[in-house]
Amino acid sequence: MSGYTANQATTAQDASGIDINARAVNYTCGDCDGDVQLKRGEPIRCRNCGHRVLYKKRTNRMVQFEAR
Amino acid sequence: MVGKKEPPKPKPKAAPRGAKAKAATAATTKSGPSGYDAEAVAQKDGKRALAEDVVGAIPTAADDGAHTSAADKARRHKAPLNSSANEFAAMLEPFYYGKHLTDPINTAEDKWNLLPAFLKTKGLVKQHVDSYNHFVDVELKKMLKANRYVRSDTDPKFLLEYTDIRVLQPNRAEEDDLPEGHRSSVTPNECRLRDMTYAAPILVDIIYTRGGQKIQKRGVKIGRMPIMLKSNKCVLSGRNDREMAVMDECPLDPGGYFITRGQEKVILVQEQLNKNRIIVESAKGLMQASVTSSTHERRTKTYVIQKKGLIYLRHNTLSEEVPIVFVLKALGVHSDKEIMLLVAGDDSAYQENFQVNFDACAREGIHTQERALEYIGHRIKLMKKPGGMRMRNYHLEAIENLSNVILPHVPVAGTNFRPKAIYVALMARKVIMAHLDSKLVDDRDYVGNKRLELSGQMLALLFEDHFKRFNHDFKLSIDKVLKKQNRAQEFDALAHFGVHKNYITMGLERAIATGNWSLKRFKMERAGVTHVLSRLSFIAALGMMTRISSQFEKTRKVSGPRALQPSQFGMLCTSDTPEGEACGLVKNLALMTHVTTEDDEGPVHKMIFLLGAEDICSLTGEEIHREGVYAVCLNGTPVAATNTPKRFLNSFRRLRRMGRISEFTSIHINHDFHEVQIATDEGRICRPMIVVENGRSKVTARYLKALRKGTMEFEDFLTRGLVEYLDTNEENDTNIALTETEIGLYTTHLEIEPFTILGAVAGLIPYPHHNQSPRNTYQCAMGKQAIGAIAYNQFMRLDTLLYLMVYPQQPMVKTRTIELTKYDKLPAGQNATVAVMSYSGYDIEDALVLNKASCDRGFGRCQVLKKHVTALKSYANGTQDIINAAAVESGPEFGSIGPDGIAHVGARITQNDHFLMKQIPEDTINNRVGIKHKTQSVKHKLEDCSFVDKVCVTENEAGVNLIKILFRQTRRPELGDKFSSRHGQKGVCGLISPQEDMPFNDQGICPDIIMNPHGFPSRMTVGKMMELLSGKAGVLRGTLEYGTAFGGSKVVDMAQVLVEKGFSYTGKDYLTSGITGEALQFYVFFGPIYYQKLKHMVQDKMHSRARGPRAILTRQPTEGRARSGGLRLGEMERDCLIAYGASQLLLERLMLSSDAHEVDICEGCGQMGSSGQCRICDNDKGVRKLTVPYAAKLLIQELGAMNVKVTIGLEDEFERGYE
């Protein structure tokens, strides 16, 4: 039922290299709605307004619902 | 005033309140030019013309203007601000509902408009907010004054003095060091999301000595005070709806709670027996008068008891009971005659009864004050003092004890013991009076003898305790420094000041977060003072704010405290109480009740003497108790006497109505004890009432018009003496008319609106006055479980568990309370078309048949939001929990993890899917480099799938990163889901029937729900039938009907509407069977009823297991669905099997299917061996295998561990040689 396939996420980087693939992820600020790029270990804070509540963006994968 | 000039204007025919409102709405809603509508408009016009004649006779606004004060003008200036372009402002206006500015005014009907005006200025939870404001603004400063000096034991020159204390606006903890002018942008919702405490800094101004000079320091922080939402310190106070929306806050939220560590906490209202009042009761056959004195310094209880005709004073500090005569002598009443007169007056019966007490004087030879003091001094229990061996000064000890320890609330100024002597004599007098007339014994359950302790008082207790401790700690630390003679640098006490700052902050926060109030000073240890605010539904949250918990133990079997007291009328809700053990002990406030805050005694004290009462200390006993003389008691303590009590009372009331005394001061006459009681203390329950003078209500159409226009507010009604607050005691001393027509010669007050005897939760019920009372109580419990809208900001919240209805509707049949509580804006239910008939046999025992097509269209559909929080902890060795996306493995259960190691928002998570790749360090103790992390990813446990609704990453005040993931499930009704109407009629869904099979009427309307008619006869919920009738009429003519308690749309009118629309006046319809296509042989009661979906859903409860996990210790199956546990065969079930004799079944259930265990028992010693060997006998000769429950084996071993030997005796099942 789910829209995604499993192998998509597992691009097989082995668990040893922790910091190497710390990719930046986009979050949305809870106050100003601006984009916040966050790498791992960075303080959770909006660069624009200093707000400390960030939300993860909705996936761009397809999501399939069961209509009931 | 002008009001008196008005002619009485009898209304020819009092039209039903609902009817007019309806007509008005009917005119505005364009429901088509049907015959009825035209008629309604005509009817309404006629009514208006009639009423306008009445209005015309009233003095015009110009006349009115002359009497308005400057304050009124200022208010008028303010008024347009409220009604500005803000689209929501209309809702806040008291005349929003169903009335227009031009509509005629009828005092008999429209006086209820005072209620929305009252709620507008005060809000629904005014008790909490007022109490908190009083604490922060007044009580805090008083407390500082009482503890203003800190001195050092070692350096007599050192002095620190507090000059002022204040609480600033709330801010974040990290902003605490910014200058005072800084305005923080913190909002309550940020505190919820970030698990912070919503608090503000507490600042003090101090003067202290440094070196030789005095240093003044302003704005020194001593801690942080949790801020109550919507209190005057809160950022939400005075904001309009738009500003609230900007702050992500719901404008309909009542406030009145705290946010500590991200949790919403309510300090429940506590019910207690009143303080500083004499309570006469007969305990174990003894008559006793007791007083619980409560001052800032001390809390103690003093008794005056009568034993075998003799009266004694009993107190904790006295080793034995002291004869009352000695006490009075010690208090400076010299002659026996004066004692006699002070206690008994000139009443011969009382004198006779008291006479025997003087025998003790002769027996002990105590005739002077000196001797009496010595006698008492000898009986004072020794306090633990190290140097207690030296000679005690009994004399001084007795004086000290009498002035400060016994009855400390009665002031002793200098050596004037007269007030205390009078007080003790009064207690003795009351004992004698109650002894001779048992009617005079006080009722502890009487609401007038109760006080409510609110959040402000609870916090005041807590804060004072922590503040004293703070000062103490501060003193200790400066003492340590000052002790050293040669100091290198000049000593600055301020450096020591900041060190203990955290103490107050943490103390307050911890108490509110855990609910444990422990005060060392008063030896008070109370748990469960605060509760998490229930956000199951809007009404649940509201109901929690009005809840009163009592201090009674729940186990006691007495019915008194649980029973409904007549004095609860209008003060406490008559319906809203839980069922079961807390029944009647947990109560709820009614809609209009207010709980008083403390007022200053001083001005009232002065006023008493200004009104001509004489100081009681200057009177002799004879004068005090003379016929016709009434003692004037201020907060229970006699201060004056008057021989014209009625006149005194009337002039006092007049002064109060003029606003010269606080409106919350109460006065009443107690004719039994010849007392005029005046109360200014806190925690009294009171409610507003319209003043009636000379047989006429003081609230006239003119004032109501001004109220409607917005030129007058509720406060103006109070200041003008049109409305006043009455507490329970004063209420008992008045004649209150329920309606304007009932006003008679002796009427003093007029009820504002009768439906206010119910609270906010019971107010949801339509036509509650037609229901059997337990049904209303059931609905009060169920209304709080209904799924609906929580708040306008419900999607911005991250609650642990949230139930939301997808398509909530406001009820067809509303009540005034619904409008006032804004339940129609945040409803929890849907208007279902109900057919009351039998169908299919799946509707027995209250089960409901649901229409499948209705469910498809969204009936009863709800969302369940569950939160998962992970805090990334830091450890002592510098390591930290991390989220590592690289730790994902291949496989579908890792499919939804995103590049940051957290599941995608919107991803579908099924059982055992991973949604958070958390890793924890392998070593959290040793400090070394290269510590590896081990994966501890979090999996979805539930069987049913959820969607990731929201992922929030944030940081709390301590700097710990939090990851909050919200999961969403959308559920449609299924077999076994629980529904209920608003009349305590609950039922589960028994069948979801296809629409084709369901009956339909001649318009093709098909029911959403089929309810079995057997639900009605025994439950007698006539209100439900009336709701159906009114709802049906409302649907047909396009109006919302009212089912307000003691009012609402009339059945006759509704039947009339039905007939006009071509329906039967009975509400019964002709239906056709959907299965056979034939006409049903009977007419069916058919129409809309508001149905609530309750939070109990099968999906959360459904559980079965064949085999499963076992508990480690006992090896028995686990318990509960969450641990996929077994189904318990309990004691009672066991009893059944025993009685039946099913021994093999018993054996199977209790052992074989549970924790059967094979043990080796030695025949010789009766002990358990292992692997076929007996350790004690050291052989395997008599070792036998035996199957026993593992729990039994465990018990034997545990007993062995406690030095109890258990021997198992083995016997042959069949006699030897039987073969």
Ligand SMILES: [Zn+2]
């Ligand atoms: Zn921002």
